[in-house]
Amino acid sequence: MRAVVYERFGPPGVLEVRDVPAPRCGPADVRVRVRAVAINPKDALERKGRVRWATFHRRPPYRVGYDFAGEVAEVGRDVRDVAVGDRVFGMRQGFRAGAAAEELTARNGEYARIPDGVGYEDACAVPLAGQTALQGLRDVGRLRSGQRVCIHGASGGVGLLAVQIARILGAVITTTSGLASFDLLRELGSDDAVTYEGHPVLRRAGAFDVFLDVHGNVGYRRAREALAPGGTYVSTIPGRPILVDTLRTLAGGQRARLVLVRSNAVDLALLGGWLAGAEGSSLRVVKDLVLDGLESMAAAQGRIETRHAHGKIVLRVA
Numbered sequence: 332m333r334a335v336v337y338e339r340f341g342p343p344g345v346l347e348v349r350d351v352p353a354p355r356c357g358p359a360d361v362r363v364r365v366r367a368v369a370i371n372p373k374d375a376l377e378r379k380g381r382v383r384w385a386t387f388h389r390r391p392p393y394r395v396g397y398d399f400a401g402e403v404a405e406v407g408r409d410v411r412d413v414a415v416g417d418r419v420f421g422m423r424q425g426f427r428a429g430a431a432a433e434e435l436t437a438r439n440g441e442y443a444r445i446p447d448g449v450g451y452e453d454a455c456a457v458p459l460a461g462q463t464a465l466q467g468l469r470d471v472g473r474l475r476s477g478q479r480v481c482i483h484g485a486s487g488g489v490g491l492l493a494v495q496i497a498r499i500l501g502a503v504i505t506t507t508s509g510l511a512s513f514d515l516l517r518e519l520g521s522d523d524a525v526t527y528e529g530h531p532v533l534r535r536a537g538a539f540d541v542f543l544d545v546h547g548n549v550g551y552r553r554a555r556e557a558l559a560p561g562g563t564y565v566s567t568i569p570g571r572p573i574l575v576d577t578l579r580t581l582a583g584g585q586r587a588r589l590v591l592v593r594s595n596a597v598d599l600a601l602l603g604g605w606l607a608g609a610e611g612s613s614l615r616v617v618k619d620l621v622l623d624g625l626e627s628m629a630a631a632q633g634r635i636e637t638r639h640a641h642g643k644i645v646l647r648v649a
């Protein structure tokens with residue numbers, strides 16, 4: 332089967348499509364015929380060798396991609412939740428890249444059924460970014476209905492889903508972004524669209540119960556003033572600052588915390604339901620770019636690393 336691979340770390344041009352051995356389906360795995368994959372900043376970071384601390388044990392050719400949607404082609408003998416022919420979507424866990432291929436295997440927690448009426452291109456765009464937003468707001472931020480949230484840097488893959496998830500959770504939402512995204516953010520549920528230039532939201536003392544720093548570029552120390560007493564600052568970017576601030580805020584009062592996305596079937600099913608408009612809650616996938624074929628991966632990753640994508644980037648595989 333064909334898959335996107337690279338032999339050495341570098342720019343998008345190192346990516347190529349090559350024949351590789353077909354994946355073997357273990358007893359607890361499903362084998363999926365991939366129809367569409369979505370791109371995330373993590374894909375580009377890995378390709379540039381920025382996460383070698385986590386992937387040092389891997390040898391080239393390196394595989395690519397986390398988000399996928401497709402059809403189940405085979406189920407392991409212990410799998411009960413899906414059957415051959417079911418449509419599934421999901422995210423490979425941790426650093427198990429390999430979604431950008433004609434076929435992949437997925438483990439328990441990495442996949443869920445795609446509800447009727449939801450297409451592969453929408454489904455593949457949600458697992459990594461949507462679970463980051465959901466887990467960051469609901470679990471790490473403990474965002475509850477009626478609370479005030481600021482989603483800083485709201486115009487990208489995670490941010491546009493975070494706004495809609497915060498709306499579904501019943502929050503009062505402030506977003507920061509470039510001017511060009513104000514209308515879209517209001518349409519998706521932002522009550523107050525504010526520019527990120529000069530960070531005016533940081534001067535609103537005690538204004539937010541939760542501050543989601545989507546790009547981690549504000550930091551807890553600067554966001555603290557804008558947090559309500561007992562409020563939570565959530566960063567998506569691992570590193571020394573958030574680790575130090577987490578330790579310093581363990582005792583109580585305002586909290587600083589990191590979200591590290593972990594795929595699970597319950598959250599995937601919840602997001603899938605919202606994509607299908609379940610219980611009156613709807614999630615819309617805004618796409619920055621849709622391209623055809625695994626060969627387009629270099630162009631797709633080139634776009635994500637501009638850091639100016641306004642929505643998800645999707646590749647149709649078959």
Ligand SMILES: NC(=O)c1ccc[n+]([C@@H]2O[C@H](COP(=O)([O-])OP(=O)(O)OC[C@H]3O[C@@H](n4cnc5c(N)ncnc54)[C@H](OP(=O)(O)O)[C@@H]3O)[C@@H](O)[C@H]2O)c1
Pocket residue numbers: 371372373459460463483484485486487488489490508509512527545546548566567568569590591592635638639640641642
């Ligand atoms: N911890 C985790 O588990 C986890 C999971 C997923 C993602 N992440 C991280 O979360 C971040 C966002 O991911 P994503 O998928 O949303 O990325 P993305 O789609 O590439 O984000 C692009 C958007 O971000 C905006 N932006 C870029 N730099 C900004 C900044 N300094 N301040 C405010 N807005 C900025 C851009 O707006 P303009 O064009 O208007 O400037 C653009 O719309 C990435 O760093 C990613 O690595 C972490």
